[in-house]
Amino acid sequence: MSARILRITGASVVWSPGLASSEPTTLECVDGRIVTAPTGALPADASPTGAVPADARIDTAQFDTARVDTLDAEGGVITPGLVNAHHHLLQSAFRTLPGTRGVEMSVWLGRMREAYVAARVDPDLVGLAARVALAESLLCGVTTVADHHLTWPPGVDSVQIAGAAFAAARDVGARLVFVRGTAGCDPDAAASSVAAIHSTHLPGARRGVTDDGMRQLAVGPSGIHADGPATFGALGEIARTLGLRRRTQANEQVDVARAAEQYGRRPLDLLDEWGWLAPDVTLAHLCDITDSEVALVAAGGVTVTHAPACDLPMGWGVAPVARLLDRGVRVGLGTSGGGSNDAGHLLADARLAMQVAPLAGRPLDALEALTMATAGGADGLGRPELGRLTPGSAADLVVWDVSGVADAGVADPVGGLLWANPGRRPRHVVVGGVVVVRDFELVNTEEQALAADLREQCARRRIGR
Template identity: 30%
Template sequence: MLPSPTPVDTLLIGGTIVTMNADRSILRNAAMAVDGGRIVWIGAEAEGLQAYKPKELLELNGMVVIPGLINVHGHWAMTLVRGLVDDCTLEKWLETIWRVEAALISKDTVVTGSQLAMVEMLRAGTTCAADMYWYYQETTEAARTAGFRIVTGPSFAEIEGFENYRNTNQAIAVEYLDHYQDVHLVHPCIQAHSAYMTSPATLEHVANLTHDRRLLFVTHAAESQGELLQVHQKHGKRPIAVLDGFGLLGERTLLAHCVHLTDDEIARLAESGTSVAHCPSSNLKLSSGIARVAAMVERGVNVGIGTDGAASNNDLDLFHEAQLAALMQKGVTGDPKVLPAEKVFSMLTIDGARAVGLADVIGSLEVGKFADLAVIDFSSANLTPCYDLYSHLIYALSIGDIRHVMVAGQVLMKNRALLTLDEDEVRSQANRIAEQVARIKSE
């Protein structure tokens, strides 16, 4: 007699699973059992149907299952200032954006902007994202309510006009880190805006906090030539040397941008195990330059991909970023072999997980990891025919092809309908706030 089937929460059957495991296995006619938020079994469809009795059966009929994408750098609530200032210098852009933000930011506006970001990211197959912004605790709670995985925490900065915001409050930072050290879907980190926005004393404090807590440290570094000058004026060194001096490079450090690095600095990042968040659209749009990602990858630097905030992109579509990342490197190096599609897809998934310190729990579809995934319908014209899945994922996919999204076993998008966020309500709230933004801008 056959053993009775094991009860599980969900069984996905009939799909092709792009695992992104160490062997990069791709399993066809496969099945995956999910229980308690985690993947408990992966194997052949027929075997899965016999062995498991699911509460919910997801029939995928030849669709493709991928690990949920990881957006390693962004400022979620900046969706509210999307398209507010384009086509101007970085100085003008920052001046306008910061003036509007200083007048606009409140708990409520940040929550709405963050919800809008999650709607957009889920629709684009993203299941985990890093956020650096004000009111990070409220954003954290908004993410938990939506079932979305968040990497965030206090972000230290000394920005004129923002002195009263709580990011710089050290007691609140500690309270947050204590409270969220073991909360489902929340991965606390410690952030400093940048070396040009933080004094040596603040960097010292951040370094102590990071080392005591053994948490991920995130900052912007070497984004533009102007930043190099400002950092030099403030600290007498280049940004990488400043961070190195405070012991802030290493396997738990993630640096956003890194557009302007010397060969020695790339070698130092590789040697120290420091990760980089590559944000190609933002770097192009603000004319910051083109990061030497092919050189970084070749030297062994771990690179994930981020959208940055929606004001400098202007969308939160990681697939678009990945395609741009691949094409830009081929263009600037003159070598079409650099950053092949499979490598770029790993930057969106397992390399991104490593960048945010979560490679043990997400980034690939393997037994024991959280069931964070997206299901893609490969029947559309733009994905037909298909000779190579990675090629289509990077060069041909449109985010409209993404059908379902799951985070820690919970289906957040089913047949393109969002189940935990009221998209219409979020959009109308954001449009109401936009009237306020327009008034502030014209003042």
């Protein structure tokens, strides 16, 4: 048998949730999988859940020929590829729109909706925005992105919209989880759309994931503020039929207000009643959540996605991340979309999560935040092979350069990734054993050309004018 081997040599530190090595390390990947791991274990209570089973590990002795590529990580820090567990890729064409900053969520939603209609959203715009957002993600060390897509213009084929996003991910080399969302859509039409997207773009996929792990499909009502029990029921049923993960947004300002106005209830009470507090469900935001609701989420085995760089600047609240973690809830990290965050820099958002955590509970340390940005998000996607560097895991990793002035004097180089220079660009990024960023530049496409293409489209459609 032949093999494709990637060796990453010379790193000063290799970190994975629950594991770390400070010895000069050679990390080896075979056919897209990790075959070595950090050697120094952290305390047992720091070990991640959902690790890849031992029988998935790879025996390199079975290969008699190999093509070997070497990647120089001299002096750098290696981490797993980051997992952006909540994004809205389309919004990268709608950043810093006038009238969309510092406003109530109900106002923001209306203004964004008006902008989408005026721009005539179609697969072309979806594809261009996704290429830019996913390229930006790779250049921020993010290797997997969950795109909660909520915009479905009348007369536009949903299969083509999903196809445009998947094609963008293929072109730049990122993993994409496409979440077929709803925001007031017809429930039966939305469920039929999920089935059509699955049969077209993921035929034969198990758990909604292609064999190479590069494409995944999930379902996701926008939230109780936009969708009722019929939609949650229809998408829940098609998810069970196809084995897909479920995701929604909960306990944001407008969500709490609408639930009280329309049902006289709290959003999480309704989600529990509708069967949406379960281990296959991820809830994003949770800005307004009580202690009893934290217990309800924990009891349901639900995973959570924190999006501080969306919620905080907009004045929409602070999720009590530490309280959730302390109750055993797996928490991931997301940027949300360009319409509220403007950036896709998950490392910077991990720093922000640490900075504001004391306002909603207790401080977070850097390893907790980095675990949220890796294994926490991966587990929320039902993907234990992502977000960690253990034998058998997917070979998604990032080499961070720590040789500059921003890292001088840093005693803890892993913590320093977040505290000292969270806006850094990675030196190298690997997805599935394939180098997609080398020496700080994209490999598969030209950054300036991507930016120019989207700028031209935004100007032609008068977005932001």
